[in-house]
Amino acid sequence: MEIQRKLKVLITGGAGFIGSNLCEHFLSKGYSVICLDNFATGHRHNLAACVQNENFRLIEGDIRNLDDCRNAVEGVDYVLHQAALGSVPRSIKDPITTNDVNVSGFLNMLTASSDAKVKRFVYAASSSTYGDSEGLPKVEDVIGKPLSPYAITKYVNELYAEIFSRTYGIETIGLRYFNVFGRKQDPNGAYAAVIPKFVMQLMNLESPIINGDGNYSRDFTYIDNVIQMNELAITATNKSAVNTVYNTAFGDRNTLNNLINYLKKYLSKYDSRIADVLIEYGPNRMGDIPHSLASIEKAKLLLEYNPKFSLEQGLQEAIDWYWVNLKK
Numbered sequence: 001m002e003i004q005r006k007l008k009v010l011i012t013g014g015a016g017f018i019g020s021n022l023c024e025h026f027l028s029k030g031y032s033v034i035c036l037d038n039f040a041t042g043h044r045h046n047l048a049a050c051v052q053n054e055n056f057r058l059i060e061g062d063i064r065n066l067d068d069c070r071n072a073v074e075g076v077d078y079v080l081h082q083a084a085l086g087s088v089p090r091s092i093k094d095p096i097t098t099n100d101v102n103v104s105g106f107l108n109m110l111t112a113s114s115d116a117k118v119k120r121f122v123y124a125a126s127s128s129t130y131g132d133s134e135g136l137p138k139v140e141d142v143i144g145k146p147l148s149p150y151a152i153t154k155y156v157n158e159l160y161a162e163i164f165s166r167t168y169g170i171e172t173i174g175l176r177y178f179n180v181f182g183r184k185q186d187p188n189g190a191y192a193a194v195i196p197k198f199v200m201q202l203m204n205l206e207s208p209i210i211n212g213d214g215n216y217s218r219d220f221t222y223i224d225n226v227i228q229m230n231e232l233a234i235t236a237t238n239k240s241a242v243n244t245v246y247n248t249a250f251g252d253r254n255t256l257n258n259l260i261n262y263l264k265k266y267l268s269k270y271d272s273r274i275a276d277v278l279i280e281y282g283p284n285r286m287g288d289i290p291h292s293l294a295s296i297e298k299a300k301l302l303l304e305y306n307p308k309f310s311l312e313q314g315l316q317e318a319i320d321w322y323w324v325n326l327k328k
């Protein structure tokens, strides 16, 4: 009797927020999972559950090193490429390192994957690719000019993926993530994302500072919707669904002021004093786009995407997690 080999998925950036959630998910689905990470912004504690699993392998390495990439893709069926340096302000402060990791590192991973004949290369693209295009909702084939070095790197990823599909025949899918949030997102550091940062500040009864007047809006996307998209991107058998990019979002937008109100509402169930914490307002941040809202019609049509978590539903789960795991 033939023994069926487990499908092997390589998750780069697997020690980070999104990557570690993907590692746990694909292990739970019976895949063999390899994580390639250099711990630049990821954490070992994110992998605490994974390292107990015999189907998990951690490779400490750097995507800027082509040999590390070739080593990691050996015998792999699918790549979920998440490794990158996130954050628009980080890229404005240090465009060279952001470009090295996000462009050269991406090209290394794509080359290694193509040479190793992986079945599909799915990668984290970004809503920042919409740049200064003002139309809402954002549809995949209408983009503007990038507004930051980070946005350039993510757009270049899409261009390389398309050329590699056409030139070398590797199947690629880019997932343009829109403001992802949820368990394990890092609340610390200068480049922390807004939701975990505000949650930590409110938990500590400190005033969060909103950049601008709070009326900028975002399509905040819960991690479980992102996991669903990654799984659909791997498993899609419809050939017209590959070699393209998809918005990965819930398909609704909320202002920063709405967000703060939800956070205060759900957190004050744990500590009623949080309802009275004052909010401060500062200047707008360079490179930020005023409004962001995804059309998710393409993913619904071609991948049968069906996001289960709105901002409010996701926040309730995320806040429960933060309270248990991070409250000092």
Ligand SMILES: NC(=O)c1ccc[n+]([C@@H]2O[C@H](COP(=O)([O-])OP(=O)(O)OC[C@H]3O[C@@H](n4cnc5c(N)ncnc54)[C@H](O)[C@@H]3O)[C@@H](O)[C@H]2O)c1
Pocket: 012, 013, 014, 015, 016, 017, 018, 019, 036, 037, 038, 039, 040, 041, 042, 043, 061, 062, 063, 064, 081, 082, 083, 084, 085, 086, 101, 105, 124, 125, 126, 127, 176, 177, 178, 179, 180, 181, 186, 193
């Ligand atoms: N979080 C979001 O809202 C969002 C939005 C759009 C796109 N993205 C993209 O999604 C991906 C994951 O983001 P995240 O929020 O989980 O960030 P994260 O910082 O938590 O994870 C990134 C991971 O990549 C690793 N990494 C960085 N440089 C590396 C290198 N040179 N070699 C190997 N590993 C390296 C880090 O150590 C970290 O574990 C990134 O590509 C990011 O650009 C995220």
